[in-house]
Amino acid sequence: MYVSIVIPTINEAQNIPVIFERIKNTLKGYKYEIVVVDDNSSDDTVGIATSLGAKVIKHDFRRGVGYSVMEGAVNSRGDIVVIMDADGSHDPAILPNLVRMVEDKYDVAKASRFIHGGHMEERVISTVLFNIIAKMLLNIKVNDITGGYLAAKKECFNIHPFFNDGRWILWFMFSNRTRKIIEVPYIYRKRVTGYSKYGGIKHLKRGFNYFSCLIHLLMLRLIASR
Ligand SMILES: Nc1nc2c(ncn2[C@@H]2O[C@H](COP(=O)(O)OP(=O)(O)OP(=O)(O)O)[C@@H](O)[C@H]2O)c(=O)[nH]1
Numbered sequence: 001m002y003v004s005i006v007i008p009t010i011n012e013a014q015n016i017p018v019i020f021e022r023i024k025n026t027l028k029g030y031k032y033e034i035v036v037v038d039d040n041s042s043d044d045t046v047g048i049a050t051s052l053g054a055k056v057i058k059h060d061f062r063r064g065v066g067y068s069v070m071e072g073a074v075n076s077r078g079d080i081v082v083i084m085d086a087d088g089s090h091d092p093a094i095l096p097n098l099v100r101m102v103e104d105k106y107d108v109a110k111a112s113r114f115i116h117g118g119h120m121e122e123r124v125i126s127t128v129l130f131n132i133i134a135k136m137l138l139n140i141k142v143n144d145i146t147g148g149y150l151a152a153k154k155e156c157f158n159i160h161p162f163f164n165d166g167r168w169i170l171w172f173m174f175s176n177r178t179r180k181i182i183e184v185p186y187i188y189r190k191r192v193t194g195y196s197k198y199g200g201i202k203h204l205k206r207g208f209n210y211f212s213c214l215i216h217l218l219m220l221r222l223i224a225s226r
């Protein structure tokens with residue numbers, strides 16, 4: 001099966017060559033493409049990604065990471081779509097595992113920080129707590145609902161980008177909750193270089209947004225079960 005790796009970016013020029021090289025080394029033997037969906041980077045992310053052979057979708061303004069991910073997935077040629085960050089947090093070493101799971105029998109192979117063998121280097125307590133609560137309330141049988149690293153069948157991405165920022169993954173997992181899902185452990189690393197698009201006060205706002213998203217999804221779940 002053909003694999004498309006979709007990477008949303010803003011100003012990741014320094015990280016792109018590193019992550020591309022690592023993907024190349026781990027996906028030897030696979031037919032794959034890399035699709036970079038860029039939200040108007042002011043550095044040379046687009047030029048570098050293009051020169052390294054990626055398909056690049058470029059926006060003239062910030063469309064959002066949720067929109068970028070769905071657009072990249074839907075416009076990719078892969079039967080299997082992988083979503084990962086550009087900044088080195090998502091270790092490409094597990095790519096063959098993720099892809100194999102979807103090739104075998106699963107619809108979604110979710111990279112997980114919270115199963116045996118998984119771990120995360122930062123923001124541990126808030127993320128762990130949120131995931132426990134979200135898993136319970138939404139009845140999604142996945143331990144890591146917030147990390148945006150996964151492989152899935154293409155059709156799983158046929159959903160409206162309803163939550164158009166880091167919450168896209170909550171929405172994605174909620175929308176696909178009845179499909180066959182497996183978790184694959186990985187260690188979430190701090191970004192290699194560059195800056196967080198959610199740093200400082202944006203981080204607090206992000207926490208608030210995640211909780212409001214959770215309430216929203218909970219209501220949808222209750223309505224759906226009536
Ligand atoms: N297209 C697009 N990409 C984005 C947007 N926001 C973030 N990204 C990319 O999405 C990935 C995750 O963003 P990060 O800034 O690393 O977010 P984070 O991992 O929560 O924060 P860090 O702690 O800095 O790693 C990176 O590849 C970013 O370049 C956006 O609005 N649009």
Ligand SMILES: [Mg+2]
Nearest residue numbers: 085087089191
């Ligand atoms: Mg990051």
